[in-house]
Amino acid sequence: LAKTTQPISMDSYEGQEVNITCSHNNIATNDYITWYQQFPSQGPRFIIQGYKTKVTNEVASLFIPADRKSSTLSLPRVSLSDTAVYYCLVGESGTASKLTFGTGTRLQVTL
Amino acid sequence: DAGVTQSPTHLIKTRGQQVTLRCSPKSGHDTVSWYQQALGQGPQFIFQYYEEEERQRGNFPDRFSGHQFPNYSSELNVNALLLGDSALYLCASSPLGQGIPFSYYEQYFGPGTRLTVT
Numbered sequence: 001l002a003k004t005t006q007p008i009s010m011d012s013y014e015g016q017e018v019n020i021t022c023s024h025n026n027i028a029t030n031d032y033i034t035w036y037q038q039f040p041s042q043g044p045r046f047i048i049q050g051y052k053t054k055v056t057n058e059v060a061s062l063f064i065p066a067d068r069k070s071s072t073l074s075l076p077r078v079s080l081s082d083t084a085v086y087y088c089l090v091g092e093s094g095t096a097s098k099l100t101f102g103t104g105t106r107l108q109v110t111l
Numbered sequence: 112d113a114g115v116t117q118s119p120t121h122l123i124k125t126r127g128q129q130v131t132l133r134c135s136p137k138s139g140h141d142t143v144s145w146y147q148q149a150l151g152q153g154p155q156f157i158f159q160y161y162e163e164e165e166r167q168r169g170n171f172p173d174r175f176s177g178h179q180f181p182n183y184s185s186e187l188n189v190n191a192l193l194l195g196d197s198a199l200y201l202c203a204s205s206p207l208g209q210g211i212p213f214s215y216y217e218q219y220f221g222p223g224t225r226l227t228v229t
Contacts, residue, residue: 043220101153
């Protein structure tokens, strides 16, 4: 499984755009990149998933360069409720594979 | 549509005891995975059940065992509890049986069971 590296923590003010970058140098051809969000004492929640280029949904955007060795989760205009831990995962495709979580990035949003 | 549910919410046990945690998957899902999350760490994969059989297993000792029932619900059993077993235990469900190739299934997590071993 490809290992991921992401910042331990980030701080932002409400209303700003937040970009969290994840490094995954040994990503495999069949691997997808997925981001989860977790609030304290809750289970992780799926945010977005992509394979290459750019993916956008109602919550976030995911930017993946051509070499796929990194990815960036972009959260537009964060609010206090976006304060959470964000996990970048790289996973094998084809089955409901086990998810391998790192320590994640703790995002703190303040006024 | 009910999501993933887990019971109990909280549990306190003594070292050496045994514990059973329960999980009901999201409607339409047939695969259940269990994760252990220690304080300040990311969730760690324990095992996955599909068609009432253990399909994948993480790096956990045999004290951790599980079961899946015909209605897809699942149990996690931990024997001979250690202080280090104190954690949030998460259940996740996904629709393995849809056979979509080259797609990384989104897993839906329950709220977890907080186990404290004293």
